[in-house]
Amino acid sequence: MEFQLSEKQQNFRIKVxxxxxxxxxxxxxxxxxxxxFDRVLFDxxxxxxxxxxxxxxxxxxxxxxxVSYALAVEQLSQVCASTGVMLSVHTSLAGWSLYRYGTEEQKQKYLRPLSEGKNLGAYSLTENESGSDAGAMRTRAMKEEDGYILNxxxxxxxxxxxxxxYVVFAMTDFQKRSKGCSAFxxxxGTPGFHFGKKEKKLGIRSxxxxxIIFxxxxxxxxxxxxxxxxxxKIAMTALDGGxxxxxxxxxxxxxGALDACIASLKNRQAAPTKLADMATRIEAARLLTYQAAWRESTGLPYGKQSAFAKLFASDTAMQVTIDAVQMFGDFGYTDDSPVERYFRDAKVTQIYEGTSEIQRLVISRMLLAD
Ligand SMILES: Cc1cc2nc3c(=O)[nH]c(=O)nc-3n(C[C@H](O)[C@H](O)[C@H](O)COP(=O)(O)OP(=O)(O)OC[C@H]3O[C@@H](n4cnc5c(N)ncnc54)[C@H](O)[C@@H]3O)c2cc1C
Incomplete structure (x- = not known):
């Protein structure tokens, strides 16, 4: 076994x-x-x-x-989780779908500008009645001679x-249920493509x-x-990597929350055992995450490992940030403290790209199939 990042990966992590x-x-x-949102950062x-x-x-x-991609999202999220998810969706949902399923023409036309940072990517699966149950999707793609009409x-x-x-999922045949869903x-700026409500959120506010209305x-x-x-299939396999x-x-x-605790509390009477628990959980989450990323890179199956990593890391982020706010006391409850933002940002990691309950279902189904 090899637990060391390569020199190239270490240098890349320093750069990010x-x-x-x-x-x-x-x-x-x-x-x-x-x-x-600051487009200059993306540029x-x-x-x-x-x-x-x-x-x-x-x-x-x-x-x-x-692994290098995971290192980049981790480093960015350590200071700004909004920037981390921007890169994550851009790369592992939009980019991955194009890389894995795109034709050569589609890759040159759409993946290249995404990779070069000229275009930003998004992935659109969720609807009002279809979140965890993506098969209940209502958006329809009606076939015509030269293409499809989305509504x-x-x-x-x-x-x-x-x-x-935007990588968008819509039903081309409702009768076939999940086998009647297609990706586009x-x-x-395409005529008939409009933006809907902008959400005001608890966290990842930037x-x-x-x-989107079609x-x-x-x-x-x-x-x-x-x-x-x-x-x-495209939607679900993209989420495995996402x-x-x-x-x-x-x-x-x-x-980021642990570092803030160490920096601010080292001269005070903070609970040292709490810091040790936080650090131990984070290390375990990190190893699960790198393992899943490594399996992706080496061509091994990684669906179960990415579900392990997401489930454990998101629970870790929630627990560690709760503890961090607690350690800071009253100041931790204000937006003058660094940990308040981390605490708000952590919650969404248990919700998007499959809630914690769905990760448990994914894992248990694979265990039973094994
Ligand atoms: C900030 C943010 C950004 C997002 N970005 C994107 C994006 O870029 N693209 C996109 O397509 N979507 C996006 N989503 C949507 C996200 O993926 C969904 O919110 C998520 O899949 C959960 O779906 P839902 O919210 O409809 O919850 P629901 O499916 O309605 O679930 C509600 C609750 O019931 C539980 N539950 C549901 N089914 C089961 C079950 N079978 N067994 C046990 N418990 C169950 C869930 O775990 C949850 O606790 C985003 C969401 C948020 C909050």
Whole structure:
């Protein structure tokens, strides 16, 4: 077994950490208060090669591995969880779907600008009546000669409004249930594509979350991603990898909260055993996350491991940030303290890309199938 990051991975982590500390952290609290997305940060990440970490150079990527991608999300989330999820959705949901299922033309047209940081990506599955039960989707894609007409309403789309490219799931055949779902690449600005409600959230406030309304939105047939009927499979397998990103985000949030405790409380009478418990949990979550990322990179199955990582890391982020607020006392309950934001940000890691209950279902189903 090998528990050491390679020299290349270590150097990459330092590069992302420097960027996070110097360019993301200084404005993180303010952007959170103002619920403001900063496109300049994404542009800078594009210049630094962070927007296409695991994709090959022929598609504008860095040609690095999934561990490096997890390291980047972790480092960013350690100072700003909103920036972490922006990169996570962009890479492991939008980018991955295109990389894994796109045709050569689609990869050159859509994945390359995502990798190069010229375009931002989003992934739109959730609807009012279909969250955990994605098969209950109502958005419809009606086939016509040259493409499809999309009608329906999506909710809770991370990066929406700001993103340029959307991987969207819609039903091409309701009779076939989950086998009647298809995936589409939809460009912002396509006639019939409108943005809905912008959510006001408990945490990750500088990450925009909006609904999308499709009203007779015509998508050319070249923008069908994968085959007709493969949408559900694309959505679910993308989430397997996405969960590695969310686990890394949760590890970063927890580490950020622990670091704040150590920095602020070391001269006071803080509970040292609590710090040890926090650090131990974080290390376990980190190892699960890196293991899942490593399996993804080496071509091993990783669905169960990414569910382990997401379940454990998100519970860790929640517990560690609760403890951090407690340790700070009254100050921890104000937005003058660094841990208040971490506490609010942690909660969503137990909800999106499959709630903790759904992770337990995924894991137990795999155990029973084994
Ligand atoms: C900030 C934010 C950003 C998001 N970004 C995106 C995005 O970019 N793209 C996207 O498509 N979606 C996105 N989502 C949606 C997210 O993935 C869903 O919220 C999530 O899948 C849960 O669905 P739901 O909220 O409809 O909850 P529901 O499915 O209604 O579940 C409600 C509760 O019931 C539990 N539950 C449901 N089914 C079961 C079951 N079978 N067994 C046990 N318990 C169950 C759940 O665990 C939960 O506690 C985002 C959500 C948030 C909050």
């Amino acid at each position: 950490r420097d960027f996070a500390q110097q360019e993301v952290e200084p404005t993180a609290a303010q952007r959170d208060r103002e619920e403001r 800078r990440m594009g210049q630094l090669g962070f927007t296409g970490i695991p994709w090959p150079e022929e598609y504008g990527g860095l040609g690095a591995d999934y 329906g309403t999506k909710i809770f789309v991370t990066n929406a409004g700001e993103a340029d490219i 690449i939809v460009e912002k 990450s925009p979350t909006m609904g 009203d007779q939105c015509r998508v050319p047939k070249e923008n069908l991603l994968g085959n007709e009927g493969e949408g559900f 969960r590695i990103g969310i686990a890394a985000q949760a590890v970063g949030i927890a580490q």
